[in-house]
Amino acid sequence: MPMPIGLPTIEDPVITARYPFLPQARSIIKIHMDANNIDIQSLIETEWLEEVRERARVRLVESIVHKDIDAATSVDIHTPYGQMVECLSFLYAMVTVCASFDERLLARWAEGESSRADQLWGSVERPEMFQELASTYLSEVRFGESGDWEVPMIDFIELCPKISGPYWRLPNRPVRQGWVTMSPSGNENSQQRLSRLLKERIRLELIDDCRERMERMDEEFAGKMADEVGRILGLLQHQATTEVSFTATDEGDWPPCMSEISTQLAQSVNVNHVGRVFLASISRVIGLSEDDAHAFFKQAPDYSEETTRYQIAHVYENEYTPHGCSKLQINACCPVSRGDVQSSLCSKEWMDHPLKFLRAKQRSKHRDDQITESAENSQTPQ
Ligand code: SF4
Secondary structure (H helix, E strand, O other), rough: OOOOOOOOOOOOOOHHHHHOOOOOOOHHHHHHHOOOOOOOHHHHHHHHHHHHHHHHHHHHHHHHHHOOOOOOOOOOOHHHHHHHHHHHHHHHHHHHHHOOHHHHHHHHHHHHHHHHHHHHHHHOOOHHHHHHHHHHOOOOOEOOOOOOEOOOOOHHHHHHHOOOOHHHOOHOOOOOEEEEEOOOOOEEEEEHHHHHHHHHHHHHHHHHHHHHHHHHHOHHHHHHHHHHHHHHHHHHHHHHHOOOOOOOOHHHHOOOOHHHHHHHHHOOOOOOHHHHHHHOOOHHHHHHHHHHHHHHOOOEEEEEEOHHHHHHHHHHHOOOOOOOOHHHHOOOOOOOOOOOOOOOOOOOOOOOOHHHHHHHHHHHHHHHHHHHHHHHHHOOOO
């Protein structure tokens, strides 16, 4: 991963409090802890730190329900106390995520924190400040002669596969002497486009950082966090159930990847492991029975009734979440990314998960139903 050789110095404590995920904030967090005689143990137990824990819970909840993490927090980050609360709440939220050892929670939290950066950095008013923030996550960044931000091709190539949409394909970007121009697009200016790219690096860094902490975390400590973790996992589960109620989804609403994998299996094509797990897990999410899911696999070239039943039961019992688009793309399970199938929904920038495809289909169907209903009502004689 190309990274800057040295991190830019960020001395403004308001900046590190506003963006406590910055690597430069680590030493500040340590200073807050030392100055207040706090260690990780006291962070989870000490009474006077309840405000820190409260703020951390808000951060976690907002990332789970996909609300923007409060940009206008009630904590006044212009005061030393507010800076401490904001920095330590980030740390407490991170420790809670690590103590859960739950990849879904980790992904959701990292997405929430990095989306917040994307949103806030796009509107940073001082270009030199934005450049410092961007330079923290890219090997280099510069303001080009064109008046747009430019990034080294190596950074762009590494990060762009994680972002959907034609803008993020290298052949669609102006490239000059190894620099990629982040031109404005749609209603976003160059800074907002670059912030979107930076979001990916922040998200990946947070995930890597948490995984390292998970490896170091001992069970006794994780046990002390059990109540906190239980609450947040309960919310995550509830949110997943609320968001995903696709029961009785029509076959015509299936995302192209699901249609293709099921068709391939019906034609005895040997679908890879990722494709099979995806098909079983998305079948569960859309409310198909285990028997229905099993039926997809009956023509597979290596079909064994016993093994298939066992594996589908395993996916259903453990409530596997279907893979996202990037995993399916890397494993050749996405007909759209291969150019075999056209889909206007799949080419949307926000499309990063087949469940979003289903949700978008259901929303548009719901809208159509309402239009039909109101048209019928208006034709009914009074
Ligand atoms: S873009 Fe995503 S939802 Fe669409 S076919 Fe590919 S993997 Fe499936």
